Amino acid sequence: MPDENLSLGDLIDMQIRTSGPMSIAAYMGLCLTHPTRGYYRKADPLGAGGDFITAPEISQMFGEMIGGWIADLYLQMGSPARITLLELGPGRGTLMADALRVAGRVPGFSDALALALYETNPDLKAIQAERLKPFDPTFVSEPEDISDAPVIVVANEFFDALPIRQFVQRGGKWFERMVGLAEGRRTFGLSPTPYDGALLGPAFADAPEGAVAEIGLAARQFGERIGRVIGPRGGALLAIDYGYARSQPGETLQALARHRFADPLEVPGEADLTAHVDFEALGDALRMAGLSIAPLVPQGDFLTSLGITARCEALARANPAEAGALTGALRRLTHPDEMGVLFKAFCAASPGLKPAGF
Ligand SMILES: C[S@@+](CC[C@H](N)C(=O)[O-])C[C@H]1O[C@@H](n2cnc3c(N)ncnc32)[C@H](O)[C@@H]1O
Structure with missing residues (x-):
């Protein structure tokens, strides 16, 4: 069959047949950013008609709060004559x-x-170019x-899209979890060779039999690069994402398609694959560049301390017909049962800066 008729699943299966099982990181990388069939190389996945909805798409209030945060930092930096966002x-x-x-x-x-934009998806690039013209x-x-x-670097739901590796504890040793084939179907298995543990920090030292260590190596490496970008220039990174404050055993790889959880192995390239962000590891990566890491703050607390409730009330006064929708959006963004606690705000900043909301 000519290559163009093959699905990403076919290509992955062929690769496994020829070269053997692949790491979850390699599998995620292909699923998300394969040049022609990767999930993020295809049409716009966001919004009600897509696979998931993000905070800025829920309400303008989210971006406005971040605009205030950026403006405050710009003033703290002494209103430099040039600034890159x-x-x-x-x-x-x-x-x-x-x-x-708001910041304007x-x-x-x-x-x-x-204004600089780092994006992989050609369709989204076109939308961004138009919107931000x-x-x-x-x-x-x-x-x-x-x-x-x-x-100033801003990243909402970016780090969760970077590939992770998983290791499973068996008989006192760690083995990498791989994607292979059994009876023609994609399945998870373990590498037969024990892993030397180089990436596993003290948090995994006493992990019990069967524990899973999920390592966001790509996020760490990206964090190191962002640290090296911010360090000499001065500034900060604000990252908002789902994740955890301390490195710990557990597995969070998930697939989302059409607003529902899906099997990560079922339809490669058709579902968004994500993993929760290990913010401790991300912080360690940025600290290497001399940046200060603020204590992690739940999204709800972050937005509330930036004034989202007052903004909601002002918008509702100006548009009484929208009051219900605005209150609903406020709840969705800030309530602990919605996005308020699951999502966290993370900040790494040059020493001396005091980022608002942390
Ligand atoms: C979950 S969406 C979040 C979009 C936006 N920040 C928001 O909150 O609505 C992830 C974004 O990161 C982009 N992306 C994912 N992986 C990427 C990569 N490896 N390099 C550059 N951009 C990537 C996607 O195309 C998309 O714009």
Whole structure:
């Protein structure tokens, strides 16, 4: 069969048949960013008609709060004549459009701004280019491709999309979990060779039989790169995502398609694959560049301390017909039973800066 008629699942199965089982990181990498069939290389996955909805798509209030956060940091930095705002995985550009409406009110900010976007999905790039046209964005192939001006990096639900590896404890040794084939079907199995444990920190030392260590190696490496970008320039990273504060055993790999959980092995490239972010490991990676890591804050507390309740009331007064929808969105973003606790705000900043909300 010619290659173009093969699905990503066919290609993955062929690779397994030829080269043997692949790590979960290799499998996730293919599923998400295969050049032609990867989930994030295809049409827009966001919103009610897509596979999932993100905070900025729920309400303008989310991006507006981040705009206030950016503006505050810009003022703390002494209103530099040039500032780069780099967004990782900007989706539909909604967060940035809402944020810049607010940050642009600060004297000097708009003239100083160079907007840089780091994105893999061509369809989303086109949407971002259109949406953010007034701010003349530059698409960067690498986060390092920015000027030497101070930089503020924003990432909402970006780090959870980076591939993870999993290791399983068996008889006092760790074995990597792999994706292989059994009776023609994709299945999880264990590498026959014990893993030397190089990536496993003290949190996994006394893990019991059967424990799973999930290592977000790509997120750590990306964090190190972002640290090296921010360190010499000065600035901060704000990352909002689902994740945990301390490295710990457990498995969080999940697939989402059409707003429902799916089997991660079933339809490669058709479902979003994510894993919760290990914020301790991400913090360690950024600390290497001399940045200070703020204590992790639940999204609900973060948005509330930035003033989202007052913003909701003001919007509701101005649009009484929308009051119910606005209150619903506020609840969705901040309530502990919704996104308020599951999602966390993480910040790494140059020493001396005091990021709002942390
Ligand atoms: C879950 S979406 C979040 C989008 C947006 N931040 C929001 O909150 O609506 C993940 C974003 O990261 C992008 N992305 C995923 N993996 C990427 C990668 N390896 N490199 C660059 N962008 C990536 C996706 O295309 C998408 O824009």
